[in-house]
Amino acid sequence: MSIIKTENICKSFGSVEVLKNVSLTVEPGEVVVIIGPSGAGKSTFLRSLNRLEKSTSGKIWIDDKLIEDRVNGHNQVHMHQKERAAILLEMGMVFQRFNLFPHKTALQNVMLAPMTVKGVPEKEARAKAVKLLEQVGLGDKLDAYPAKLSGGQQQRVAIARALAMEPKIMLFDEPTSALDPELVGDVLAVMKKLAEDGMTMLVVTHEMGFAREVADRVVFMYDGVVLEEGTPKEIFTAPKHDRTRQFLQSVL
Amino acid sequence: MMDAINKIIGWMPALIQSTGTTLALSVLSVAAALIFSVFLALGKISRNAVLSSICRAYIFFFRGTPLLMQLFFIYYTLPQLIPALNIQSRFFAAWLAFTLNVAAYLAEIIRAAIESIDKGQMEASRALGLTRGQAMRLVVIPQAYRRMIPPICNEFVMVLKDTSLVSIIALTDLTYQTKIIASNKASALVYIPAMIIYLVITGVFTFIFNRLEKRLSIYE
Numbered sequence: 001m002s003i004i005k006t007e008n009i010c011k012s013f014g015s016v017e018v019l020k021n022v023s024l025t026v027e028p029g030e031v032v033v034i035i036g037p038s039g040a041g042k043s044t045f046l047r048s049l050n051r052l053e054k055s056t057s058g059k060i061w062i063d064d065k066l067i068e069d070r071v072n073g074h075n076q077v078h079m080h081q082k083e084r085a086a087i088l089l090e091m092g093m094v095f096q097r098f099n100l101f102p103h104k105t106a107l108q109n110v111m112l113a114p115m116t117v118k119g120v121p122e123k124e125a126r127a128k129a130v131k132l133l134e135q136v137g138l139g140d141k142l143d144a145y146p147a148k149l150s151g152g153q154q155q156r157v158a159i160a161r162a163l164a165m166e167p168k169i170m171l172f173d174e175p176t177s178a179l180d181p182e183l184v185g186d187v188l189a190v191m192k193k194l195a196e197d198g199m200t201m202l203v204v205t206h207e208m209g210f211a212r213e214v215a216d217r218v219v220f221m222y223d224g225v226v227l228e229e230g231t232p233k234e235i236f237t238a239p240k241h242d243r244t245r246q247f248l249q250s251v252l
Numbered sequence: 253m254m255d256a257i258n259k260i261i262g263w264m265p266a267l268i269q270s271t272g273t274t275l276a277l278s279v280l281s282v283a284a285a286l287i288f289s290v291f292l293a294l295g296k297i298s299r300n301a302v303l304s305s306i307c308r309a310y311i312f313f314f315r316g317t318p319l320l321m322q323l324f325f326i327y328y329t330l331p332q333l334i335p336a337l338n339i340q341s342r343f344f345a346a347w348l349a350f351t352l353n354v355a356a357y358l359a360e361i362i363r364a365a366i367e368s369i370d371k372g373q374m375e376a377s378r379a380l381g382l383t384r385g386q387a388m389r390l391v392v393i394p395q396a397y398r399r400m401i402p403p404i405c406n407e408f409v410m411v412l413k414d415t416s417l418v419s420i421i422a423l424t425d426l427t428y429q430t431k432i433i434a435s436n437k438a439s440a441l442v443y444i445p446a447m448i449i450y451l452v453i454t455g456v457f458t459f460i461f462n463r464l465e466k467r468l469s470i471y472e
Contacts, residue, residue, distance in 0.1 A: 052375050089381045099376035103394050103471050113380035116390060145471040158376075165380060 001064065003028045003169055003200050004049065009058035011044055011224075018044050019055065020224040026169070031201045033211040033232075036221035037247055042204040043096075045221070046173050049202075050091045062087050063168065089117070092162030096174040098154040100146040106133060106157045107142040110164045117165070125164075132160040136190050152183030156190055163194075170194065172203040208251055212236055220244045260445050263433050267442075270429035271449055277343065277425065278412045281350035282358075286404075288351065289358035294388075296363055307359070314356035320417050323349040327421045342423040346415075354411055361403045365396040398468040405461035409454045426450070 004026040011019040018041045026032050034042045047053040049060060051068075060068040067087055069076040101109050110129035114120040120128075133139055136156035146154050155175055162170060172191065176184040188210050195201055195214050205211065211218050211232060218235040220227050222243045228235070239245045295307035314322065327345040331338035339345040369392050377387030416427035424432075430446040433439075 050379055052379065085381060085383075091379075093376075093379040095372060095376060095379075097372055099370070099372035101373065101376070101391050101395075112390065113377075113382060116386055117381040147471060161380070 001028070002026060002061070003030075003063055004202065005059075005061040005064075006045075006049070007059040009045065009048060009055050009060070011041070011048060011053060011055045018224050019048070022058070022221075022224070022226055024219065024226060024229075026200060026202055028168075028200055029198050030216045031195045031199075031203065031214055032217045032219060033215040034202070034204045034219045034221055035206070035208070035211055035235075035247070036227075039223075040221040041224040042221050043173050046093075046171050046202065046204050049171060050088055050093055052093075063090055089165060090168045091171055092165055092167035092169070093171045094155070094158050094162055094173065094175045096177050098146070098151070098158045098178070100154050100158055100161070102146050105143045105145055106138060106149070106160075109146070109157055110161045113161070114164050129160070129164060132163055133157065135193075136160045137186065150183055151179045152186045155179065155187045159187075159190055159194075169200045169202065172201065172205065174204050174206065176205065176207055206251065208236070208248075220247070222247070256441055259437075259439065259441060263437075263442055264445065266429055266433065267426065267445055267449060270424050270426045271453070273343070273424060274412070274415050274426040275453065277346055277350065277415050277418065277423075278408065281347050281354055282408050282411055284347075284351040285354035285358050288355040289362055292355060292359035293362035293366065296359065297366065311356045311359055314353050315360070319349070319353050319414060320420065322353055323417060323421060325349075342418070342421050345421060346418045346423050350411065350415070354407065357407055358404065361400055361407065362396070365399040365403075366392060368399060369395050398465060401461055401465040401468065405458060408457060408461070412454060412457070413450065 002025045004024070006025075007023050009019050009022040010017065018039075022041070022045050024032075024045075034045070036042055044053055048055040049062075054073060055068070055070050056073050057070045058068070059066060059070075065087055066077055067079070067084055101112065104112065107126065107129050110132055111122070111125040114125045114128065115122060130139070130142060133142055136159055138153060138156055138160070141149060141153060141157075146157070149157065159170075159175075175191070176187050179187065184207065188207060191201070191203070191210070192214050203210075203215075213232075215232050217229060218232050219229040220235060220239075220241070220243075222241075227241050227243055228239065235244065236248065239248060292307050292310060295303045296311065298304050298307075323346065326349045327339065327342070339348070366388075373391050373395065374384075374387050377391045378384070382390070415425055418425050419428035419431065422428070426446055426449060430442050433442040
Protein backbone atom coordinates (compact mmCIF):
# COMPACT_ATOMS: atom_id res chain seq x y z
CA MET A 1 0.00 0.00 0.00
CA SER A 2 2.04 2.90 -1.28
CA ILE A 3 0.75 6.30 -2.17
CA ILE A 4 3.30 6.99 -4.89
CA LYS A 5 5.18 4.32 -6.73
CA THR A 6 7.30 4.72 -9.82
CA GLU A 7 9.07 2.05 -11.77
CA ASN A 8 11.92 2.73 -14.17
CA ILE A 9 10.98 6.29 -15.09
CA CYS A 10 13.13 7.50 -17.96
CA LYS A 11 13.05 10.91 -19.51
CA SER A 12 15.05 12.34 -22.38
CA PHE A 13 15.12 15.85 -23.74
CA GLY A 14 16.33 15.15 -27.24
CA SER A 15 19.49 13.11 -26.83
CA VAL A 16 20.00 14.14 -23.22
CA GLU A 17 18.84 11.57 -20.70
CA VAL A 18 17.76 13.38 -17.55
CA LEU A 19 16.12 10.45 -15.78
CA LYS A 20 17.45 6.91 -15.96
CA ASN A 21 15.22 4.20 -14.51
CA VAL A 22 14.08 6.09 -11.44
CA SER A 23 12.09 3.80 -9.15
CA LEU A 24 10.79 5.24 -5.93
CA THR A 25 8.05 4.45 -3.47
CA VAL A 26 6.43 6.77 -0.97
CA GLU A 27 4.27 5.40 1.84
CA PRO A 28 1.26 7.28 3.20
CA GLY A 29 2.30 9.84 5.80
CA GLU A 30 5.93 9.62 4.82
CA VAL A 31 8.15 12.66 4.22
CA VAL A 32 10.68 11.90 1.51
CA VAL A 33 13.33 14.48 0.68
CA ILE A 34 15.21 14.30 -2.61
CA ILE A 35 18.65 15.88 -2.59
CA GLY A 36 21.40 16.06 -5.15
CA PRO A 37 23.36 18.48 -7.32
CA SER A 38 21.68 20.67 -9.94
CA GLY A 39 20.93 18.81 -13.11
CA ALA A 40 20.47 15.53 -11.27
CA GLY A 41 16.88 15.30 -12.51
CA LYS A 42 15.18 15.92 -9.15
CA SER A 43 12.71 18.50 -10.39
CA THR A 44 12.04 16.66 -13.63
CA PHE A 45 11.19 13.55 -11.63
CA LEU A 46 8.79 15.48 -9.40
CA ARG A 47 7.19 17.16 -12.39
CA SER A 48 6.73 13.88 -14.21
CA LEU A 49 4.54 12.64 -11.34
CA ASN A 50 1.80 15.18 -12.02
CA ARG A 51 2.35 15.25 -15.76
CA LEU A 52 3.97 18.66 -16.04
CA GLU A 53 6.64 16.63 -17.79
CA LYS A 54 5.81 13.59 -19.82
CA SER A 55 8.27 10.83 -19.14
CA THR A 56 9.67 8.79 -21.99
CA SER A 57 9.08 5.43 -20.37
CA GLY A 58 8.20 3.91 -17.03
CA LYS A 59 5.23 3.31 -14.77
CA ILE A 60 3.57 5.55 -12.21
CA TRP A 61 1.04 4.50 -9.60
CA ILE A 62 -0.76 7.06 -7.48
CA ASP A 63 -2.66 5.67 -4.52
CA ASP A 64 -2.14 2.17 -5.96
CA LYS A 65 -3.77 3.13 -9.24
CA LEU A 66 -1.63 2.77 -12.36
CA ILE A 67 -1.98 6.07 -14.20
CA GLU A 68 0.97 5.85 -16.54
CA ASP A 69 2.79 3.08 -18.31
CA ARG A 70 4.80 4.80 -20.97
CA VAL A 71 6.64 3.19 -23.83
CA ASN A 72 8.47 5.55 -26.21
CA GLY A 73 6.58 8.45 -24.71
CA HIS A 74 3.15 6.92 -25.30
CA ASN A 75 0.97 6.11 -22.36
CA GLN A 76 -0.36 2.54 -22.51
CA VAL A 77 -2.87 3.13 -19.74
CA HIS A 78 -6.21 4.13 -21.17
CA MET A 79 -8.51 5.66 -18.66
CA HIS A 80 -11.16 8.31 -18.88
CA GLN A 81 -9.75 11.81 -18.70
CA LYS A 82 -11.97 12.66 -15.73
CA GLU A 83 -10.83 9.62 -13.83
CA ARG A 84 -7.19 10.50 -14.43
CA ALA A 85 -7.83 14.13 -13.48
CA ALA A 86 -9.41 12.99 -10.21
CA ILE A 87 -6.36 10.89 -9.36
CA LEU A 88 -3.99 13.73 -10.21
CA LEU A 89 -5.95 15.96 -7.81
CA GLU A 90 -4.56 13.85 -4.99
CA MET A 91 -1.26 15.66 -5.55
CA GLY A 92 -0.72 19.30 -4.72
CA MET A 93 2.37 21.10 -5.91
CA VAL A 94 4.46 24.01 -4.69
CA PHE A 95 6.87 25.61 -7.14
CA GLN A 96 10.25 27.23 -6.77
CA ARG A 97 8.96 30.48 -8.27
CA PHE A 98 5.62 30.37 -6.37
CA ASN A 99 3.59 30.92 -9.56
CA LEU A 100 0.83 32.75 -7.72
CA PHE A 101 -1.80 34.35 -9.92
CA PRO A 102 -0.72 38.01 -9.87
CA HIS A 103 -4.14 39.37 -10.86
CA LYS A 104 -5.81 37.75 -7.86
CA THR A 105 -5.55 38.51 -4.15
CA ALA A 106 -4.13 35.96 -1.71
CA LEU A 107 -7.67 34.90 -0.84
CA GLN A 108 -8.74 34.61 -4.49
CA ASN A 109 -5.61 32.60 -5.29
CA VAL A 110 -6.63 30.04 -2.69
CA MET A 111 -10.34 30.03 -3.63
CA LEU A 112 -9.97 29.72 -7.40
CA ALA A 113 -9.29 26.00 -7.84
CA PRO A 114 -11.83 24.64 -5.31
CA MET A 115 -14.56 26.78 -6.90
CA THR A 116 -13.57 26.07 -10.50
CA VAL A 117 -12.55 22.43 -10.30
CA LYS A 118 -14.68 21.09 -7.49
CA GLY A 119 -17.58 23.50 -7.72
CA VAL A 120 -17.33 24.45 -4.05
CA PRO A 121 -19.76 27.33 -3.28
CA GLU A 122 -18.05 30.70 -2.90
CA LYS A 123 -18.96 31.14 0.75
CA GLU A 124 -17.56 27.77 1.70
CA ALA A 125 -14.43 28.27 -0.40
CA ARG A 126 -13.84 31.64 1.22
CA ALA A 127 -14.19 30.27 4.76
CA LYS A 128 -11.77 27.47 3.95
CA ALA A 129 -9.28 29.84 2.30
CA VAL A 130 -9.34 32.20 5.29
CA LYS A 131 -8.65 29.28 7.59
CA LEU A 132 -5.76 28.02 5.46
CA LEU A 133 -4.19 31.46 5.14
CA GLU A 134 -4.43 31.88 8.91
CA GLN A 135 -2.71 28.52 9.30
CA VAL A 136 0.24 29.69 7.23
CA GLY A 137 0.39 32.92 9.23
CA LEU A 138 -1.14 35.25 6.65
CA GLY A 139 -4.51 35.99 8.22
CA ASP A 140 -3.76 39.71 7.86
CA LYS A 141 -2.89 39.52 4.14
CA LEU A 142 -6.10 38.08 2.74
CA ASP A 143 -6.76 40.90 0.30
CA ALA A 144 -3.15 41.59 -0.66
CA TYR A 145 -2.08 41.05 -4.25
CA PRO A 146 1.04 38.85 -4.66
CA ALA A 147 3.16 41.82 -5.78
CA LYS A 148 2.65 43.35 -2.34
CA LEU A 149 3.89 40.23 -0.52
CA SER A 150 7.44 39.13 0.23
CA GLY A 151 8.75 35.96 -1.39
CA GLY A 152 8.25 34.00 1.82
CA GLN A 153 4.69 35.22 2.15
CA GLN A 154 3.98 34.41 -1.49
CA GLN A 155 5.28 30.89 -1.03
CA ARG A 156 3.08 30.40 2.02
CA VAL A 157 0.05 31.56 0.00
CA ALA A 158 1.10 29.02 -2.65
CA ILE A 159 1.16 26.28 -0.01
CA ALA A 160 -2.31 27.31 1.21
CA ARG A 161 -3.50 27.35 -2.40
CA ALA A 162 -2.33 23.78 -2.95
CA LEU A 163 -3.80 22.62 0.37
CA ALA A 164 -7.19 24.08 -0.54
CA MET A 165 -7.67 21.19 -2.97
CA GLU A 166 -7.23 18.77 -0.04
CA PRO A 167 -4.49 16.70 -1.63
CA LYS A 168 -3.21 13.49 -0.09
CA ILE A 169 0.30 14.23 -1.25
CA MET A 170 2.23 17.48 -1.44
CA LEU A 171 5.05 17.86 -3.95
CA PHE A 172 7.55 20.62 -3.19
CA ASP A 173 9.90 21.65 -5.99
CA GLU A 174 12.74 23.60 -4.35
CA PRO A 175 10.25 25.71 -2.40
CA THR A 176 12.87 27.91 -0.74
CA SER A 177 15.47 28.24 -3.50
CA ALA A 178 14.12 31.57 -4.77
CA LEU A 179 13.86 33.13 -1.30
CA ASP A 180 16.10 35.54 0.53
CA PRO A 181 17.86 33.66 3.33
CA GLU A 182 15.95 35.41 6.11
CA LEU A 183 12.61 34.34 4.62
CA VAL A 184 13.42 30.64 4.29
CA GLY A 185 12.64 29.85 7.92
CA ASP A 186 8.97 30.85 7.78
CA VAL A 187 8.32 28.61 4.79
CA LEU A 188 10.20 25.66 6.29
CA ALA A 189 8.24 26.09 9.53
CA VAL A 190 4.96 25.77 7.62
CA MET A 191 6.26 22.67 5.84
CA LYS A 192 7.42 21.14 9.09
CA LYS A 193 4.02 21.72 10.66
CA LEU A 194 2.42 20.07 7.65
CA ALA A 195 4.69 17.05 8.05
CA GLU A 196 3.85 16.82 11.75
CA ASP A 197 0.15 16.86 10.87
CA GLY A 198 0.72 13.69 8.87
CA MET A 199 0.82 14.98 5.29
CA THR A 200 2.61 12.80 2.79
CA MET A 201 5.34 14.93 1.29
CA LEU A 202 7.85 14.58 -1.48
CA VAL A 203 10.31 17.45 -1.28
CA VAL A 204 13.14 18.49 -3.56
CA THR A 205 15.34 20.86 -1.63
CA HIS A 206 18.82 22.09 -0.89
CA GLU A 207 17.90 22.71 2.75
CA MET A 208 19.92 19.96 4.42
CA GLY A 209 18.74 21.04 7.88
CA PHE A 210 15.17 20.40 6.85
CA ALA A 211 16.07 17.04 5.33
CA ARG A 212 17.89 15.96 8.46
CA GLU A 213 15.20 17.12 10.83
CA VAL A 214 11.92 16.40 9.05
CA ALA A 215 12.54 13.66 6.49
CA ASP A 216 11.66 10.06 7.17
CA ARG A 217 13.77 9.11 4.21
CA VAL A 218 16.37 10.92 2.13
CA VAL A 219 16.95 10.09 -1.51
CA PHE A 220 20.17 11.13 -3.22
CA MET A 221 19.95 11.62 -6.97
CA TYR A 222 22.91 12.09 -9.25
CA ASP A 223 22.94 12.36 -13.03
CA GLY A 224 19.40 11.06 -13.47
CA VAL A 225 19.84 8.09 -11.17
CA VAL A 226 18.78 7.36 -7.59
CA LEU A 227 22.21 6.64 -6.19
CA GLU A 228 21.16 5.83 -2.66
CA GLU A 229 18.39 6.28 -0.16
CA GLY A 230 18.02 5.83 3.55
CA THR A 231 17.14 7.50 6.80
CA PRO A 232 18.59 10.99 7.27
CA LYS A 233 21.02 9.47 9.73
CA GLU A 234 22.28 6.89 7.28
CA ILE A 235 22.66 9.40 4.46
CA PHE A 236 24.18 12.22 6.44
CA THR A 237 26.46 10.29 8.75
CA ALA A 238 27.34 7.20 6.77
CA PRO A 239 26.83 7.75 3.03
CA LYS A 240 27.71 4.69 0.99
CA HIS A 241 28.66 6.43 -2.22
CA ASP A 242 31.60 8.70 -2.88
CA ARG A 243 29.30 10.98 -4.91
CA THR A 244 26.96 11.38 -1.95
CA ARG A 245 29.90 12.11 0.33
CA GLN A 246 31.29 14.70 -2.09
CA PHE A 247 27.91 16.35 -2.47
CA LEU A 248 27.33 16.53 1.26
CA GLN A 249 30.79 17.96 1.83
CA SER A 250 30.09 20.68 -0.72
CA VAL A 251 26.77 21.74 0.79
CA LEU A 252 27.27 21.26 4.54
CA MET B 253 -6.50 85.57 -42.30
CA MET B 254 -10.08 86.29 -41.18
CA ASP B 255 -11.19 85.23 -44.61
CA ALA B 256 -9.47 81.87 -44.21
CA ILE B 257 -11.05 81.30 -40.81
CA ASN B 258 -14.48 82.13 -42.15
CA LYS B 259 -14.01 79.69 -45.01
CA ILE B 260 -12.93 76.95 -42.64
CA ILE B 261 -15.93 77.54 -40.38
CA GLY B 262 -18.15 77.27 -43.41
CA TRP B 263 -16.72 73.86 -44.30
CA MET B 264 -17.03 72.46 -40.81
CA PRO B 265 -20.57 70.98 -41.03
CA ALA B 266 -19.63 68.87 -44.05
CA LEU B 267 -16.33 67.83 -42.48
CA ILE B 268 -17.95 66.87 -39.19
CA GLN B 269 -20.61 64.89 -40.96
CA SER B 270 -18.02 62.88 -42.86
CA THR B 271 -16.05 62.41 -39.64
CA GLY B 272 -19.03 60.37 -38.46
CA THR B 273 -18.35 57.89 -41.25
CA THR B 274 -14.64 57.73 -40.40
CA LEU B 275 -15.37 57.16 -36.72
CA ALA B 276 -18.14 54.64 -37.29
CA LEU B 277 -16.03 52.68 -39.74
CA SER B 278 -13.00 52.62 -37.40
CA VAL B 279 -14.89 51.76 -34.21
CA LEU B 280 -17.21 49.19 -35.77
CA SER B 281 -14.48 47.40 -37.68
CA VAL B 282 -12.04 47.32 -34.75
CA ALA B 283 -14.83 46.10 -32.45
CA ALA B 284 -15.82 43.29 -34.80
CA ALA B 285 -12.18 42.49 -35.53
CA LEU B 286 -11.47 42.21 -31.80
CA ILE B 287 -14.08 39.50 -31.36
CA PHE B 288 -12.98 37.65 -34.50
CA SER B 289 -9.29 37.95 -33.60
CA VAL B 290 -9.72 36.22 -30.24
CA PHE B 291 -10.86 33.11 -32.12
CA LEU B 292 -8.05 33.49 -34.65
CA ALA B 293 -5.41 33.84 -31.93
CA LEU B 294 -6.71 30.91 -29.88
CA GLY B 295 -7.00 28.91 -33.09
CA LYS B 296 -3.43 29.64 -34.05
CA ILE B 297 -2.03 28.54 -30.69
CA SER B 298 -4.38 25.57 -30.40
CA ARG B 299 -2.99 22.05 -30.45
CA ASN B 300 -5.32 21.16 -33.31
CA ALA B 301 -2.97 21.20 -36.31
CA VAL B 302 -5.72 21.76 -38.90
CA LEU B 303 -7.30 24.66 -37.02
CA SER B 304 -3.89 26.15 -36.34
CA SER B 305 -2.89 25.99 -40.03
CA ILE B 306 -6.13 27.59 -41.17
CA CYS B 307 -5.68 30.49 -38.76
CA ARG B 308 -2.04 30.82 -39.69
CA ALA B 309 -2.91 30.94 -43.41
CA TYR B 310 -5.64 33.52 -42.80
CA ILE B 311 -3.29 35.79 -40.89
CA PHE B 312 -0.57 35.32 -43.48
CA PHE B 313 -2.93 36.29 -46.29
CA PHE B 314 -4.42 39.39 -44.72
CA ARG B 315 -1.13 40.71 -43.42
CA GLY B 316 0.67 39.84 -46.64
CA THR B 317 -1.52 41.72 -49.13
CA PRO B 318 -2.25 45.46 -49.25
CA LEU B 319 -5.42 46.61 -47.52
CA LEU B 320 -6.17 48.74 -50.56
CA MET B 321 -6.33 45.65 -52.74
CA GLN B 322 -8.43 43.76 -50.20
CA LEU B 323 -10.89 46.63 -50.35
CA PHE B 324 -10.93 46.51 -54.14
CA PHE B 325 -11.28 42.76 -54.04
CA ILE B 326 -14.37 42.81 -51.85
CA TYR B 327 -16.07 45.67 -53.64
CA TYR B 328 -15.20 44.95 -57.28
CA THR B 329 -13.65 41.51 -57.74
CA LEU B 330 -16.01 39.38 -55.65
CA PRO B 331 -19.19 40.52 -57.49
CA GLN B 332 -17.47 39.82 -60.79
CA LEU B 333 -16.56 36.29 -59.67
CA ILE B 334 -19.82 35.51 -57.92
CA PRO B 335 -22.65 37.91 -58.78
CA ALA B 336 -24.55 36.94 -55.63
CA LEU B 337 -21.81 38.56 -53.56
CA ASN B 338 -22.47 42.00 -54.93
CA ILE B 339 -22.32 44.33 -51.96
CA GLN B 340 -24.49 47.38 -52.51
CA SER B 341 -23.51 49.38 -49.46
CA ARG B 342 -20.10 51.03 -49.77
CA PHE B 343 -19.96 51.37 -46.01
CA PHE B 344 -20.62 47.66 -45.50
CA ALA B 345 -17.97 46.71 -48.04
CA ALA B 346 -15.44 48.96 -46.34
CA TRP B 347 -16.40 47.65 -42.91
CA LEU B 348 -16.00 44.05 -44.07
CA ALA B 349 -12.57 44.69 -45.62
CA PHE B 350 -11.30 46.51 -42.55
CA THR B 351 -12.68 43.93 -40.13
CA LEU B 352 -11.10 41.03 -41.99
CA ASN B 353 -7.78 42.85 -42.30
CA VAL B 354 -7.57 44.28 -38.78
CA ALA B 355 -8.52 40.93 -37.25
CA ALA B 356 -5.33 39.42 -38.67
CA TYR B 357 -3.20 42.09 -36.99
CA LEU B 358 -5.11 41.97 -33.71
CA ALA B 359 -4.84 38.18 -33.65
CA GLU B 360 -1.06 38.49 -33.67
CA ILE B 361 -1.21 41.06 -30.86
CA ILE B 362 -3.41 38.80 -28.76
CA ARG B 363 -1.33 35.72 -29.48
CA ALA B 364 1.86 37.52 -28.51
CA ALA B 365 0.29 38.82 -25.29
CA ILE B 366 -0.95 35.36 -24.33
CA GLU B 367 2.40 33.76 -25.09
CA SER B 368 4.22 36.42 -23.07
CA ILE B 369 2.55 35.22 -19.85
CA ASP B 370 4.94 33.11 -17.77
CA LYS B 371 4.60 29.36 -18.40
CA GLY B 372 4.48 28.87 -14.63
CA GLN B 373 0.96 30.28 -14.61
CA MET B 374 -0.34 27.48 -16.81
CA GLU B 375 1.67 24.91 -14.83
CA ALA B 376 0.32 26.10 -11.49
CA SER B 377 -3.22 26.06 -12.90
CA ARG B 378 -2.82 22.56 -14.30
CA ALA B 379 -1.29 21.31 -11.04
CA LEU B 380 -4.38 22.63 -9.25
CA GLY B 381 -6.59 20.59 -11.55
CA LEU B 382 -7.83 23.31 -13.91
CA THR B 383 -8.28 22.24 -17.52
CA ARG B 384 -6.29 24.08 -20.18
CA GLY B 385 -9.41 25.98 -21.16
CA GLN B 386 -10.15 27.05 -17.60
CA ALA B 387 -6.54 28.08 -17.08
CA MET B 388 -6.63 30.19 -20.25
CA ARG B 389 -9.93 31.82 -19.36
CA LEU B 390 -9.35 32.47 -15.67
CA VAL B 391 -5.59 32.84 -15.34
CA VAL B 392 -3.69 33.51 -18.56
CA ILE B 393 -6.00 35.71 -20.63
CA PRO B 394 -6.95 38.10 -17.79
CA GLN B 395 -3.24 38.79 -17.31
CA ALA B 396 -2.72 39.22 -21.03
CA TYR B 397 -5.42 41.93 -21.30
CA ARG B 398 -3.22 44.67 -19.94
CA ARG B 399 -0.35 43.82 -22.23
CA MET B 400 -2.64 43.93 -25.25
CA ILE B 401 -3.88 47.46 -24.64
CA PRO B 402 -0.94 49.55 -25.89
CA PRO B 403 -0.55 47.64 -29.19
CA ILE B 404 -4.32 47.57 -29.71
CA CYS B 405 -4.42 51.33 -29.18
CA ASN B 406 -1.65 51.65 -31.72
CA GLU B 407 -3.55 49.50 -34.17
CA PHE B 408 -6.70 51.54 -33.64
CA VAL B 409 -4.90 54.77 -34.46
CA MET B 410 -3.49 53.15 -37.60
CA VAL B 411 -6.95 51.98 -38.64
CA LEU B 412 -8.42 55.41 -38.05
CA LYS B 413 -5.94 56.86 -40.48
CA ASP B 414 -6.11 53.93 -42.90
CA THR B 415 -9.83 54.48 -43.30
CA SER B 416 -8.84 57.31 -45.63
CA LEU B 417 -8.31 54.52 -48.20
CA VAL B 418 -12.07 54.14 -48.58
CA SER B 419 -12.14 57.17 -50.84
CA ILE B 420 -11.20 54.77 -53.65
CA ILE B 421 -14.64 53.17 -53.45
CA ALA B 422 -16.15 56.66 -53.17
CA LEU B 423 -17.30 56.33 -49.56
CA THR B 424 -17.52 59.82 -48.12
CA ASP B 425 -15.24 59.69 -45.11
CA LEU B 426 -13.33 62.65 -43.73
CA THR B 427 -10.51 62.36 -46.26
CA TYR B 428 -12.82 62.01 -49.24
CA GLN B 429 -14.94 64.95 -48.10
CA THR B 430 -11.79 67.02 -47.66
CA LYS B 431 -10.71 66.22 -51.21
CA ILE B 432 -14.14 67.13 -52.55
CA ILE B 433 -14.07 70.49 -50.81
CA ALA B 434 -10.51 71.12 -51.90
CA SER B 435 -11.34 70.59 -55.57
CA ASN B 436 -14.79 72.21 -55.55
CA LYS B 437 -13.65 75.33 -53.75
CA ALA B 438 -10.17 75.28 -55.27
CA SER B 439 -8.68 75.74 -51.80
CA ALA B 440 -6.14 73.52 -50.05
CA LEU B 441 -6.88 75.26 -46.76
CA VAL B 442 -9.43 72.56 -45.94
CA TYR B 443 -6.60 70.16 -45.08
CA ILE B 444 -5.92 72.18 -41.93
CA PRO B 445 -9.25 71.52 -40.14
CA ALA B 446 -9.29 67.95 -41.47
CA MET B 447 -5.92 67.15 -39.94
CA ILE B 448 -6.96 68.78 -36.68
CA ILE B 449 -10.06 66.59 -36.57
CA TYR B 450 -7.91 63.45 -37.05
CA LEU B 451 -5.61 64.63 -34.26
CA VAL B 452 -8.49 65.28 -31.87
CA ILE B 453 -9.95 61.83 -32.46
CA THR B 454 -6.65 59.98 -32.03
CA GLY B 455 -5.95 62.10 -28.94
CA VAL B 456 -9.27 61.21 -27.34
CA PHE B 457 -8.88 57.51 -28.05
CA THR B 458 -5.28 57.41 -26.86
CA PHE B 459 -6.44 59.01 -23.62
CA ILE B 460 -9.22 56.41 -23.21
CA PHE B 461 -6.82 53.52 -23.85
CA ASN B 462 -4.29 54.91 -21.36
CA ARG B 463 -6.98 55.12 -18.69
CA LEU B 464 -8.02 51.56 -19.45
CA GLU B 465 -4.44 50.36 -19.14
CA LYS B 466 -4.04 52.06 -15.76
CA ARG B 467 -7.28 50.60 -14.50
CA LEU B 468 -6.17 47.10 -15.47
CA SER B 469 -2.80 47.58 -13.77
CA ILE B 470 -4.10 47.82 -10.21
CA TYR B 471 -2.47 44.59 -9.17
CA GLU B 472 1.07 45.42 -10.29
